[in-house]
Amino acid sequence: MNRRDYECLGSFNILYLEDEIDLLKHTTEVLIDFVHKIYAVQTCEEALKIIKTKKVDVIISDILLKNGNGIEFLQDLRDKGYNIPAILTTAYTDTEYLLDAIKLKVENYIVKPINIKELLNSLHDVLLPKIQSREIRRSYNIIKTISAITDGKQVDIIKFIFNNLDDDNMLNYSYSDIMERVDVSKPTVIKLFKQLLDLGIFSKIQNGKYCFNENYFHLQEANL
Amino acid sequence: MSLYFKINRFLEQIAFPNKTRILIGIIAGGMVSIGFLMFISIYALKYDYETLFQSRTMPLVDLEEIKDLYSVNIHDTLYDLEKDNITLFNAAEVISLANQIIKEQWDDYEKSISYEVSGIAGFAHWWLSLFLLSEEAPTKSLYQVGVTSKIKAKMNTIDSRVATVLSLIERGKRDEINRLVNETFLEINTLNIYISSLIGIHLKDAISEKIKTERIFQTSIIMLVLLISLVFFLSILVSIVLTNHFKTLHSSLETKVNIKTKALRRLNDSLEKRVAKEVELNRKKDQIMFQQSRLASLGEMLQNVAHQWRQPLSALTMIIQSFETKHFTGKLTPAFIEERVKDASVLASGMSETLDDFRTFFNPNKSKKVFDLRLSIQKAIDLTSYLLEKENIKLSLLMQENIRVFGFRNELSHVVLNLINNAKDALSKKKVDKKIHIYVKAAPKEIHISIIDNAGGINEAVLPKIFDPYFTTKHQSVGTGIGLYMSKQIIEEHMQGTISCKNIHHKMGTGQFYKCAMFTIIVPYQQPKESL
Numbered sequence: 001m002n003r004r005d006y007e008c009l010g011s012f013n014i015l016y017l018e019d020e021i022d023l024l025k026h027t028t029e030v031l032i033d034f035v036h037k038i039y040a041v042q043t044c045e046e047a048l049k050i051i052k053t054k055k056v057d058v059i060i061s062d063i064l065l066k067n068g069n070g071i072e073f074l075q076d077l078r079d080k081g082y083n084i085p086a087i088l089t090t091a092y093t094d095t096e097y098l099l100d101a102i103k104l105k106v107e108n109y110i111v112k113p114i115n116i117k118e119l120l121n122s123l124h125d126v127l128l129p130k131i132q133s134r135e136i137r138r139s140y141n142i143i144k145t146i147s148a149i150t151d152g153k154q155v156d157i158i159k160f161i162f163n164n165l166d167d168d169n170m171l172n173y174s175y176s177d178i179m180e181r182v183d184v185s186k187p188t189v190i191k192l193f194k195q196l197l198d199l200g201i202f203s204k205i206q207n208g209k210y211c212f213n214e215n216y217f218h219l220q221e222a223n224l
Numbered sequence: 225m226s227l228y229f230k231i232n233r234f235l236e237q238i239a240f241p242n243k244t245r246i247l248i249g250i251i252a253g254g255m256v257s258i259g260f261l262m263f264i265s266i267y268a269l270k271y272d273y274e275t276l277f278q279s280r281t282m283p284l285v286d287l288e289e290i291k292d293l294y295s296v297n298i299h300d301t302l303y304d305l306e307k308d309n310i311t312l313f314n315a316a317e318v319i320s321l322a323n324q325i326i327k328e329q330w331d332d333y334e335k336s337i338s339y340e341v342s343g344i345a346g347f348a349h350w351w352l353s354l355f356l357l358s359e360e361a362p363t364k365s366l367y368q369v370g371v372t373s374k375i376k377a378k379m380n381t382i383d384s385r386v387a388t389v390l391s392l393i394e395r396g397k398r399d400e401i402n403r404l405v406n407e408t409f410l411e412i413n414t415l416n417i418y419i420s421s422l423i424g425i426h427l428k429d430a431i432s433e434k435i436k437t438e439r440i441f442q443t444s445i446i447m448l449v450l451l452i453s454l455v456f457f458l459s460i461l462v463s464i465v466l467t468n469h470f471k472t473l474h475s476s477l478e479t480k481v482n483i484k485t486k487a488l489r490r491l492n493d494s495l496e497k498r499v500a501k502e503v504e505l506n507r508k509k510d511q512i513m514f515q516q517s518r519l520a521s522l523g524e525m526l527q528n529v530a531h532q533w534r535q536p537l538s539a540l541t542m543i544i545q546s547f548e549t550k551h552f553t554g555k556l557t558p559a560f561i562e563e564r565v566k567d568a569s570v571l572a573s574g575m576s577e578t579l580d581d582f583r584t585f586f587n588p589n590k591s592k593k594v595f596d597l598r599l600s601i602q603k604a605i606d607l608t609s610y611l612l613e614k615e616n617i618k619l620s621l622l623m624q625e626n627i628r629v630f631g632f633r634n635e636l637s638h639v640v641l642n643l644i645n646n647a648k649d650a651l652s653k654k655k656v657d658k659k660i661h662i663y664v665k666a667a668p669k670e671i672h673i674s675i676i677d678n679a680g681g682i683n684e685a686v687l688p689k690i691f692d693p694y695f696t697t698k699h700q701s702v703g704t705g706i707g708l709y710m711s712k713q714i715i716e717e718h719m720q721g722t723i724s725c726k727n728i729h730h731k732m733g734t735g736q737f738y739k740c741a742m743f744t745i746i747v748p749y750q751q752p753k754e755s756l
Contacts, residue, residue: 022536023539023542026543029546185642
């Protein structure tokens with residue numbers, strides 16, 4: 001079990017709908033260690049109440065419930081405009097349910113008895129876009145902040161360089177081209193390129209042709 | 225005797241209807257022959273007694289008259305003429321008249337002599353004479369012919385003499401007359417003698433005729449006797465032959481019947497064996513069906529157990545995995561372990577209990593016992609509770625405590641289980657508020673167990689057939705058609721009760737009426753006296 005894979009789950013809230021009290025209790029006990037908050041409920045009514053009042057990131061629901069049906073419950077939610085991702089658990093492998101589940105864009109379908117790793121992986125898969133979008137937003141904010149407090153021109157040049165890399169991570173622009181496009185002075189460009197080449201982030205193939213060394217950051221990360 | 229055997233052998237060869245025909249033919253032929261002969265004889269005798277008398281006496285009368293005419297008229301006239309007592313004219317007249325009468329009489333005589341018998345009497349006469357033992361004498365003897373011709377000659381002589389006498393008298397020659405008259409007298413005497421002898425001959429003939437008639441009579445009698453005896457003998461013979469034949473036929477038929485009877489008896493014996501075999505086969509078939517039914521229930525129960533196991537199994541799996549995750553997150557405390565082990569034990573013992581229930585349910589009871597009816601029914605309900613819950617069916621049991629029944633406990637549970645399962649299947653696709661009610665009523669002598677479901681009842685067309693083996697309304701993969709048949713067998717054969725089904729309207733504890741199917745089991749209260 002890779003600890004880091006599941007750390008990212010720690011900030012999410014989960015709604016767990018399961019009518020069997022024993023299973024609900026034990027699964028909740030396991031999941032509570034990995035997520036931020038888990039709402040364990042036995043009926044659809046309770047579940048709906050939670051969804052209306054609390055922030056829920058993902059729903060885990062059994063299909064056959066004593067007073068209802070997980071699929072119908074999800075359908076109801078979709079109709080009401082809640083597009084919360086869902087994972088279904090079931091004792092059955094009926095394709096009938098499977099087809100309905102696909103139509104409702106259910107993320108995964110786990111056959112009981114639940115393998116906890118499979119469940120955690122599913123949760124990870126479901127939440128990954130959220131994690132990633134959150135990550136992107138944060139990086140974007142970081143860059144914005146850095147560019148605000150440092151020389152804006154250098155940030156513009158770097159933006160230009162990354163926007164114009166071809167598929168092979170090659171940059172086919174001469175200094176003068178860059179100066180023309182970004183509207184910066186030549187010394188700034190030369191200084192920046194010297195810095196990049198010295199650090200090894202870029203390497204010069206020939207005049208007006210540079211290659212981005214993607215491995216550089218990975219190596220740095222590995223050294224940490 | 226060899227003839228008898230030959231006839232017998234011959235008769236044996238011909239068919240029965242032909243034999244009777246032969247018998248009838250013989251009797252009829254005999255009767256006809258007898259009748260024919262009697263007819264003939266009577267006619268012959270009639271002829272003899274009536275006709276022959278006249279034909280025999282007439283010539284005699286004629287001859288006598290001729291004789292008289294000659295001796296009286298001619299002789300006396302000539303005598304008187306000789307004495308001249310009468311005139312010549314008168315004499316000639318008398319003599320010519322006498323001659324005329326004599327001629328007529330002679331003609332009559334000749335006619336009567338030559339009289340021939342004709343018609344049926346003649347045929348009868350001819351027919352009978354064929355059978356006469358002695359040869360018939362010639363109708364006219366040579367002697368008679370000679371006498372007749374002599375009489376004729378004498379008559380001619382007398383006529384010519386008389387004529388001569390008459391002519392001589394006319395001429396008056398007396399001497400010659402006397403001589404001629406005397407001669408004529410002699411001639412007449414001779415003629416008379418001849419005629420007398422002819423009469424004698426005729427009389428002799430008549431006597432011989434009479435003897436012949438007697439012979440005919442005797443012959444007829446003998447022939448009749450012979451014929452009757454022959455017919456009688458033949459009839460008796462054929463009757464005996466036929467009787468013998470009937471006897472042999474009867475005995476052969478009897479042997480045939482005996483053979484057939486034996487064959488029938490053999491068939492009967494084999495039939496008994498076959499029936500016994502079929503009954504045995506049927507019993508085996510029932511056993512097999514019982515097994516099949518048990519297997520079918522077993523399958524359903526297995527499904528039930530699977531359902532009942534699935535949840536605790538999930539929980540157990542989760543508990544096991546929780547140890548790993550807790551260890552992974554570093555939260556594996558002794559308290560946690562203790563709690564989880566306790567939970568797991570509870571779950572495991574629950575599963576074990578389910579298995580035990582299942583196992584004892586399908587262990588057939590070895591002997592009949594008095595048991596608590598509620599426990600028996602409750603067991604069936606417990607075993608189906610999960611499936612009922614899944615189908616969202618509410619089952620309620622209404623009964624008094626402490627009703628005790630004598631029999632196989634598990635078999636009754638089995639029947640109730642079957643009925644609940646049927647009700648469940650019927651309700652499964654229905655939109656109504658699904659309910660199953662079980663009522664138990666204790667009558668003084670018997671117990672009524674009614675299982676009612678509000679699934680709309682059973683199609684009236686199939687209602688009479690639902691207890692038949694292999695009858696099912698369910699899809700083949702689901703229903704075997706054995707459940708209700710075996711239920712009936714169990715209730716009727718093992719518990720001496722009855723099971724029936726009808727459609728009713730019932731409130732099912734609500735305000736409205738539902739169309740319901742009701743299965744009623746009636747079992748006798750207790751039969752502890754019955755040998756186990």
